[in-house]
Amino acid sequence: MLVILRRFAVTNATLKVLAGSLALFLAFLLLAGQGKAGVAEVAPEESIGGRESAVTAESVSLETEGLSEPEEFNQPRMLLFSSYTFQKGDVAGEVAKQFGLSTSTLISVNNIKNTRAIPEGKVVRVPNQDGIFYSVKKGDTLELIATRHKAEVSEIKVANELFSDRINPNTSLFIPGATLPWEEEQQINGDLFAWPVRGRLSSYYGYRRSPFTGGRSFHDGLDIAAPTGTPIKAAMAGRVQSVGYDNVYGNFVIITHTAGYRTLYGHMSTIGTRSGAYVEVGSVIGAVGSTGQSTGPHLHFTVYKNGSSMNPRSVLR
Numbered sequence: 580m581l582v583i584l585r586r587f588a589v590t591n592a593t594l595k596v597l598a599g600s601l602a603l604f605l606a607f608l609l610l611a612g613q614g615k616a617g618v619a620e621v622a623p624e625e626s627i628g629g630r631e632s633a634v635t636a637e638s639v640s641l642e643t644e645g646l647s648e649p650e651e652f653n654q655p656r657m658l659l660f661s662s663y664t665f666q667k668g669d670v671a672g673e674v675a676k677q678f679g680l681s682t683s684t685l686i687s688v689n690n691i692k693n694t695r696a697i698p699e700g701k702v703v704r705v706p707n708q709d710g711i712f713y714s715v716k717k718g719d720t721l722e723l724i725a726t727r728h729k730a731e732v733s734e735i736k737v738a739n740e741l742f743s744d745r746i747n748p749n750t751s752l753f754i755p756g757a758t759l760p761w762e763e764e765q766q767i768n769g770d771l772f773a774w775p776v777r778g779r780l781s782s783y784y785g786y787r788r789s790p791f792t793g794g795r796s797f798h799d800g801l802d803i804a805a806p807t808g809t810p811i812k813a814a815m816a817g818r819v820q821s822v823g824y825d826n827v828y829g830n831f832v833i834i835t836h837t838a839g840y841r842t843l844y845g846h847m848s849t850i851g852t853r854s855g856a857y858v859e860v861g862s863v864i865g866a867v868g869s870t871g872q873s874t875g876p877h878l879h880f881t882v883y884k885n886g887s888s889m890n891p892r893s894v895l896r
Contacts, residue, residue, distance in 0.1 A: 655737035658753050659707040660688075667699045671768075678705050683758040686767055687711035693893065695769050710738070710755040717748045728757035762838035771894040772814040773860050775844060776867060776878045778805030784890040790874050799888040800843070800881030807848055807876040809867040813858040814842055814880070814895075822850050828879060829871025832864050839886075845879035846870050 663674060671694040675685040686694065688711075689703045697703075713724060721744050725732045734755040735741070746752070758764070765771040782802035789796040817836035825831055828845030832852060835841050848868025858864060869876045882891045 655731070655734040655755070656708055657740065658710075658738045660704045661707075662702050663705050665697055665699055665701045665703065669697070669699075670694075671697060674703075680706070681709050681758060682768065683711060683764050684709045686764065687759055691767060693769065694767055706753075708738070708755055709758075710753050711757045711759055713752050713754050713757070715746050715748050715750040715752060719746065719748070720744070721746060724752065724754065728754045730754050730756055760838065762840070766894050769893055770896045771840075772842070772882065772891070773812070773896055774803075775814045775842075775880055776803050776805050776809055776811050778803040778809065778867075778878070780804075781877055784888075784892065791872065800845075800879050801891050802877045802879055804875065804877040805867045807866070807868055810863045811844055811847065811851075811865045811867060811878055813860055813862045813864050814882075815840065816860050817842075817858065819852050819854055819856045819858060819864070821854050822852065825871060827872045829873060830865070830868065831871075834858065834864075839884055841883040843879070843881040843883070845881075846873045846877060848876075 661678075663678070665674070671685055671691065672682040675682045682694070684706060685691070685703065688706055691697065691703075711728075713728070715724070721732045721735055721741075724730075724746075725735055732744070735752060736744075738753045738755050759767075762771060780801060781804040782798055784798060784801055786795055787798050788794070813834055815834075815836045817834040817840075820833045820835045820841065822832050823830075825845070828843070830847035830850050831843060831845045832847070832850060833841060833843050844865060846868055847865040847870060850865045852858060852862075852864040867876050867878050880891055882889050882894060
């Protein structure tokens with residue numbers, strides 16, 4: 580009887596162990612089955628490819644659509660200034676770039692007449708935005724000024740702290756984003772005209788001793804010595820106003836350009852253009868000679884601005 584009870588006890592304990600093991604095994608099978616079912620929904624290769632496609636599509640979408648500029652970046656700004664002191668070797672254009680501005684802005688804000696003549700130590704005003712100053716004329720309105728300079732009325736009003744559209748003549752307004760006329764900026768930078776001929780400067784603009792009378796006289800251009808027959812080229816695009824012969828200038832050509840400029844080329848050996856012709860900068864219009872009142876082969880070159888002669892050196896590249 581004791582033996583039978585012991586066997587029963589052992590058998591009962593064994594059954595409990597077996598039951599526990601069976602339960603664990605069934606649980607394991609259940610979990611494994613769920614995992615397999617989840618993976619089977621999409622093939623491994625298809626799943627990876629699908630994810631890559633999704634990522635690629637999302638990237639393309641972002642690149643195509645872009646992000647909107649923060650609204651405050653595009654708002655009109657009040658005009659504020661800092662300052663800069665020119666150092667030895669400074670160039671106006673490079674100084675402007677340092678502050679993220681155009682050369683036109685630096686010129687206008689500081690009323691610079693010649694960027695090549697800015698002295699070391701000169702203190703200039705540096706605005707917080709691009710633009711130029713404009714002097715209001717009789718009959719001007721903010722709308723007209725904005726249209727003329729491709730600006731917005733709201734920008735002009737904020738920059739100049741205007742609280743109405745009323746403006747008075749001779750008022751100086753800052754026009755955000757506006758630039759100087761190309762000819763004016765080129766003149767101030769000394770880059771308006773190309774040299775009309777290769778040669779040596781033999782006489783400068785201004786007062787000199789006349790080679791014919793010995794007296795003091797005003798020379799209204801540059802004399803550029805060069806061999807007879809050297810090509811003479813138009814210093815700037817324009818229309819030929821006249822060609823002919825003059826007792827002083829000999830064979831000559833006069834070209835009318837934009838913004839009130841006119842150039843004269845004298846002492847030519849031959850004339851290579853005609854009155855009324857349109858010429859590009861660099862077009863050959865004649866050849867060096869010694870016709871008229873001359874001491875040797877050279878080109879006499881004069882630049883006129885609104886009817887008055889000016890020093891060509893200030894506008895030659």
